[in-house]
Amino acid sequence: DAMVIQNPRYQVTQFGKPVTLSCSQTLNHNVMYWYQQKSSQAPKLLFHYYDKDFNNEADTPDNFQSRRPNTSFCFLDIRSPGLGDAAMYLCATGLGPQAGEQYFGPGTRLTVT
Amino acid sequence: GDSVTQMEGPVTLSEEAFLTINCTYTATGYPSLFWYVQYPGEGLQLLLKATKADDKGSNKGFEATYRKETTSFHLEKGSVQVSDSAVYFCALSDIGGSNYKLTFGKGTLLTVNP
Numbered sequence: 001d002a003m004v005i006q007n008p009r010y011q012v013t014q015f016g017k018p019v020t021l022s023c024s025q026t027l028n029h030n031v032m033y034w035y036q037q038k039s040s041q042a043p044k045l046l047f048h049y050y051d052k053d054f055n056n057e058a059d060t061p062d063n064f065q066s067r068r069p070n071t072s073f074c075f076l077d078i079r080s081p082g083l084g085d086a087a088m089y090l091c092a093t094g095l096g097p098q099a100g101e102q103y104f105g106p107g108t109r110l111t112v113t
Numbered sequence: 114g115d116s117v118t119q120m121e122g123p124v125t126l127s128e129e130a131f132l133t134i135n136c137t138y139t140a141t142g143y144p145s146l147f148w149y150v151q152y153p154g155e156g157l158q159l160l161l162k163a164t165k166a167d168d169k170g171s172n173k174g175f176e177a178t179y180r181k182e183t184t185s186f187h188l189e190k191g192s193v194q195v196s197d198s199a200v201y202f203c204a205l206s207d208i209g210g211s212n213y214k215l216t217f218g219k220g221t222l223l224t225v226n227p
Contacts (some may be wrong), residue, residue: 005173006156031213042202042217043157090156100145100164100206104156 003027004105006091012111013081021076021108023091032074033102034066035090043090049074050096078110091100115140119203119218126225130160132190134221136177136203139184144205146170146179146186147215160188160201193225 005024013019023032031050033045047056049068052064060113063085078085088109120135138144145164149157161170166181175190186203203218 004156033214035179040220040222044221045214048214062164092157094213100213100215101147101159103159103189104149107154107156 004093004103006089006092006105006108007031008108009106010109010111012113014113015083016080019078019081019110021078021091021110023074023076023105024072025035025037025091025093025103026072026091027103028071028096029093029103030071031094031096031102033094034064034074034076035092036085037088037107038089045077081110081112083112086110097113115127115144115205115207115216116205117205117216118222119201120221121165121219123222123224126193126223128195128225128227130225132188132193132197132204132223134188134223136186136188136218137184138180138186138203138205140205142207144207147202147204147206148175148177148188149217150184151202151220153199157202175212185205193223195225195227198223198225 007022033048034046037043046060049073068099090107091105094102116139118137145186147162148160150160151157161172163179169178177186177188200220200222202220204215
């Protein structure tokens, strides 16, 4: 089945220690998105890639970076995690202007100690 | 800008009860509308969608009709099950332009008791 995969499902990191979350897709979609979701809230878009074009949301902290080395993979790098960065991180894919729906991975739950 | 307003929860129902979760939207263009469901500890799953006025999206017994005149997309199910307990998000995407992001409502927590 075509899908969006996120690894790991649970990640524990220390305050200030860089961490990378990964996402891969077999849907061959043009667009890949990263969201942050805190408890009892809607997902908050951090940034997205349309093919190789990177689009950062205006309020995304500089601490968050992303890489997309190819169509299938996308990474979220948190350079110096703070306690406030503990959250669920969701990766999603979509076709962009052709269709509005997005397809989400299962998420990575990040804990910062 | 675009926005989605949905019924605040939590909503608690008994099994086999009728469910309605209200959702209204504002959009500058002509959006596509979606309902997503999120089970505990999981990502969001697309439940149903509608892309134009009077379209009815349906899946797993859930339905929602795109009402342009009332700018609404209410989610309904005739008989809920315990397994429907989850958070439901209404969302829109104003496609056709350069915006292909989702605008989400705040989510509604549904708990179904046996």
